[in-house]
Amino acid sequence: MNSFVSKTKVYLEIVKQLRDMIAADGLKSGDKIPSERELSERLNAGRSSVREALRSLELLGLIETRRGEGTFLRDFRGNQLVQLLSTFILQDEKAKNDVFETKVYIEMDCLKLAIQRMNQEKLLKLKQYLMKTEEFHDDEFFYRIIQAANNHLFLRIWVILKEFYNSLDPIPNRYDVNIQDYKYLLDALANKDEAALLSAYKKLRNLSVL
């Protein structure tokens, strides 16, 4: 409905209404939301406006549509979104270096957090993983550490950075894997020695000064 005061665009209004509707009805991921035609009627809007709203939310990864079935709330993880944004945002060379730098700093942050939050069990598992040298991978190793840091936001950001970093060509500051370096890192983590931890990390990444 656009006849009265509503200065905002219809599709934005619909986004709002949908949000309220979801909150009011306590809808959860997987739940179905009304069809486009029904929303169109209930909200006094054209179906095209409803679609503009739904497509926007879909691009954001908040809903999922299945032709012939309907539209459903989605388990939001943010992956898709950031991936999309990154393709728009990260273009120039400078940005590539920023990706590496940011990844490094966040890894160090998470190492510090892991000192406080990683328990013996996880540490042990990580050590065992390190021993299977055949299937070892730096990404997996740090994924576990950052999980242990117990900060979901950091984890999300890191995953994006990691994927982006790996997709770069050429990959800046490429480092070779040296298992011994990772062992030092784990030792420092076990001893809760922050200085040794960061030192081990920098060696592992071939970094002199930061």
Add this chain to the structure above:
Amino acid sequence: MNSFVSKTKVYLEIVKQLRDMIAADGLKSGDKIPSERELSERLNAGRSSVREALRSLELLGLIETRRGEGTFLRDFRGNQLVQLLSTFILQDEKAKNDVFETKVYIEMDCLKLAIQRMNQEKLLKLKQYLMKTEEFHDDEFFYRIIQAANNHLFLRIWVILKEFYNSLDPIPNRYDVNIQDYKYLLDALANKDEAALLSAYKKLRNLSVL
């Protein structure tokens, strides 16, 4: 065009095309992109599909439309996006805490970077800004510092975090502004004293141990 193999939805195809077009033509924020009708013709798609794509990008904050004028690339800030997302996600306390923690760690990272990269001139300007106590704001202060850190990615992430943080209710770990604390911070920055810098920062944020 939908007649042949294209399995993906038209509006997603258009989003891609737009991205390529922007990259190919080297368009920057503020630049105008073709009208809906022209895109519709050039891409062999209906105008409604073009609109679905444009509205999606608009909700993401990547473009801006002005009725009667046209559609323009926008300097991405993520503002409205964050507001929208925060209502969809970020419900539990844990997530809110993560936002605060992540913001703090990134600010510390940028402080370290600023030690190396901030020149005297910027430092002076920041000092002058600090003196105008009436219009001082913590967000603005750190925005400048993180700019000085010269890592665009950190800046983008931080801006989003800042907005997330400010949109939270209640705001966790709220801190009161004490100008003197900021002065200490700037002194440490001028002296390139990392230990003193981080110490000053923690005091400023009312943090004991991290």
Add this chain to the structure above:
DNA sequence: ATTTACTAGTGGTCAGACCACAAGTTGTCT
């Protein structure tokens, strides 16, 4: 030279028409 009126172009919205697809319903044959 200034102001006014007009015109073309743009986004905003709606309504209706198809199509493609999924799931249930009905009907028929065995």
Add this chain to the structure above:
DNA sequence: AGACAACTTGTGGTCTGACCACTAGTAAAT
């Protein structure tokens, strides 16, 4: 009764054409 096929209904996906509201530039009138 059971199995299979055909039909019906409801959904999203897309296109087209029609208005409206607004902007900016142009032409006309003063």
